[in-house]
Amino acid sequence: MLIFYIIRKECLILQYTKFNLILLVFILCTLLVGCKTTPQTTAKNEISNILDVIDSSVFGDKPQIIPSNSIFTLSKKDQVQFFEYYNAQNHSDIPPHKRVYNYIENNLHAFNYYGETYTAQETINNNAGNCISLAILTTAYAKLANIKFGYSEVTTAPVYLKESNFQLISNHVRTKLYDPTFVEYDKMVYFYKPGIIVDYFPSRNNWSSGIASYNQFISMYYRNLAAKALLKNQFNKAGWLVIESLKFAPQSLSAINLLAVIYRNLNRYDLSEEVYLQGLKFSKDNLNLLTNYRLLLLKKNKFLEAELIQEKIDSAKDPSPFRWLTLADENYNNQQYYQAIKYYKKVIEIAPYLHHGYAGTAKALHKLRKNSASKKFMEIALEKTHEAKQEKLYKAKLAILQKY
Structure with missing residues (x-):
């Protein structure tokens, strides 16, 4: 059974004048840096470097990959069913975003929180999926209703999934449906806007990793598929999928780390190390990159360099x-x-x-x-x-x- 929860309609606002606008922007940036684990923006040539490092020839022929515009596509039958509910006269007094929320809740009451990453249509057909599957389906309905939406990343306590020779640690993403009836006032800064968050079993034991963009969310979809292929030792398929992920989020440290792991398992230690070094340019304190890079160095018998990385791990400022x-x-x-x-x-x-x-x-x-x-x-x-x-x-x- 799904449990959803609603963000109350009140908004945190702050009136400002031209004088204190600069100060406010600085405060906002400080908060974002403090809460978000994504590194600060880097120059465009640095971003392109990680894409240049990728040697796709290692992965062989490119398999068929679901295009990004098909991830949120629903069948005509499911679209008609949604609009019949959404446009029903007895629902007209319900705010539009709440109607979308109600439809999801009513139709997914027996939803199985199953650890598969599905498209919107696959999620309906299987009545199951992980948090990304739920977010994809929520997005599909929001698009049909022309409701604005957003995503947030939440880091939860580690759930270890030991399969093959890999240990996966789950993260979490959730969707927010914004209230279209909300009216913004002039000269007001809104730290957050009213809406409904659609999520599985909310927990106090989590850590906000910040806001995720639409492209970052699509990147997560392909990254999850790449991780699944990796677990099945389908290294070539995993490689192509993580490339697709990086096209949407070139600075995704998780995707960069995954790419390096794939190269390592293909015995391309040279490419794996190059990817780790590029990733550490984006975030020198990221524990995932540092610990996996250290393992690679040990595998290459570079014990002195591994010891230096261990020192960096111990002094890292990773906020998670x-x-x-x-x-x-x-x-x-x-x-x-x-x-x-x-x-x-x-x-x-x-x-x-x-x-x-x-x-x-x-x-x-x-x-x-x-x-x-x-x-x-x-x-x-x-x-x-x-x-x-x-x-x-x-x-x-x-x-x-x-x-x-």
């Missing part, structure tokens, strides 16, 4: 608590408990309101037989959690620690 959590969990699973604690404490430093860093520190301390300290961190984790299932788990672990 969940990327640090991923790194901490990796070290914990490798029984490197002191290193894990260091990264768990990074999570606490960045996001002290999340329970994950405290719980991770507690379990690592327990492995080191520091049970008194472990108990204290587990108590804090219990205080910070807002989920009944997680609370029950922490209480059980705390009961075990009480015995020491």
